[in-house]
Amino acid sequence: MAAKRDYYEVLGVDRSASLEEIKRAYRKLARETHPDHNPDDPQAEERFKEINAAYQVLSDAQKREQYDMFGHDGPRMASGGFGEAFGGFGDIFDVFFGGGQRRSTGPVRGSDLEYRLEITLEEAAFGTEKKITVDRVEACDACGGMGVASAEGMQMCPVCRGAGQIRQVQNTLLGQISTVTTCYRCHGQGQIITDPCRSCQGQGRIQRTRDLTVRIPPGVETGTTLRLGGQGEAGMRGGPAGDLYVVLKVREHAVFKRDGLDILCEVPISFTQAALGAEIQVPTLYGPEKLYVPEGTQTGAAFRIRDKGMPEPNGRRMGDQVIQVRVCTPTKLTEKQKDLLRQFAAAGGEKHSEDKSFFEKIKEFLGG
Ligand SMILES: [Zn+2]
Ligand SMILES: [Zn+2]
Incomplete structure (x- = not known):
């Protein structure tokens, strides 16, 4: 297909034409070139399409701004440039009546x-x-976020002449109504980018x-x-x-659990350590510490090592390391160990009196 003509040229309007001027030019040209009115002219249809394509872009403030910046190959157009897409007159009425976006x-x-x-x-x-x-x-x-390639790349908006707003006066049945709208060309900034930065395509980002x-x-x-x-x-x-x-x-964590500022850790101790008492090594966040487990320690007993927990954020207080011991019942005993435990039991190390009364109570409960 032949090189695309400039859209302003297609509609025969000035580059600073107002939306009103663009609409007027389009209506006139669309009427003249409509294929129905030119059944014998094979070029009329092509021309009609060209006019519509130009109008689709120039009548939409955002598309027009991009076209002004980048020409036909709008790099920011997600849909791949300004195609010939023309969705019928419905689209045009959208543009005529409130298609402009804020x-x-x-x-x-x-x-x-x-x-x-x-x-x-x-x-x-x-x-x-x-x-x-x-x-x-x-x-x-490259452009310091301004989106322009040179100092001259930003110019006063030719539509609103820098005001950022456009005043429109309409004659209606109720008299003249004056409305002030944000300039469609510069979106109220009063300036337009005529020489966009190559690095960011005028985006500034x-x-x-x-x-x-x-x-x-x-x-x-x-x-x-x-x-x-x-x-x-x-x-x-x-x-x-x-x-x-x-x-x-x-x-x-593999061994520590956190409870507020305290750090909890369960440590296994042997049956004899629990019974006789022992000094054991326990882990803390700050390295191993010595802990004395007194004789007769039961499983589940907890010991606190002060100030070895979490620090308070932005504070001076420290949590504690809490060690909870679990008494491990010995397994895989040798014959000699078993023998010693039997001697231990025989020596009265196990008191069955409490157990007996417990069994008595069960008997009574069962009505025996
Ligand atoms: Zn403007
Ligand atoms: Zn840039």
Whole structure:
């Protein structure tokens, strides 16, 4: 197909033509070139399509702005440039009556981002620094986020002459109605980009992958959220960047469980250690510690080692290490060990009196 003609040229209007002028030119040309009126002219249909394509773009403020910036190969058009798509006159009426969309015109703050980070219990206790990689939109370096290639690339909007607004006066049955609308061409900014930045296609922003370092203070827990101000997505039209929120999750530990500021740990001890008492080694977040288990210790007994738990975030208080002992009944005894235990029992180490009364009670209960 032949090179596309400039849309303004197709409609025979000036580049600064108002929407009203574009509509008028289109109606006139559409009537003249309509294939029904030109049954003998094979070129009329092509021409009719061309006029419609031009109108579809120039009558839509957003498409027109992109066309002004990039010509026929609009790089921002998700649907692949300005095709010949023409959906019949229904589309045109949409454009005639309220098809124009409102857009925010001032600076817009960038979006906040969220990053989920898993850390170990030790890292939560002592604090650490973590490297994370985030995908975000950043201000374009080449144009400083302005979207223009040169100082002259930004010019006063020819439609509203920099005012950002258009006043329209309509004659109606009720008299003259004056309405002020946001300029369709510059979207209220009063300026348009005539020389877009090559790096960011005039967007002023670029998608980037960034490595960041997150400092994690001691005492954090699952759900703790760290805010990295200004590390979110870049703002638009000079707006500030959003924030990055790092949401922490503390991984489950092999031996420790957390209970507020305390750290719990279950430690097995032998039957003889429990009976006779013993000094044992127990783990804490800060390394092994000595713990004295007194004689006659029962399974489930808990011992506290002060200030060996989690630190309070931003505080001076420390939690404790809580050691809960579990008495292990010996298995796989040698004959000699069994013999010694029998001697132990015979020596009165096992008192059956309480057991007996317990069995008496069961008997009574059963009516024996
Ligand atoms: Zn304007
Ligand atoms: Zn740029």
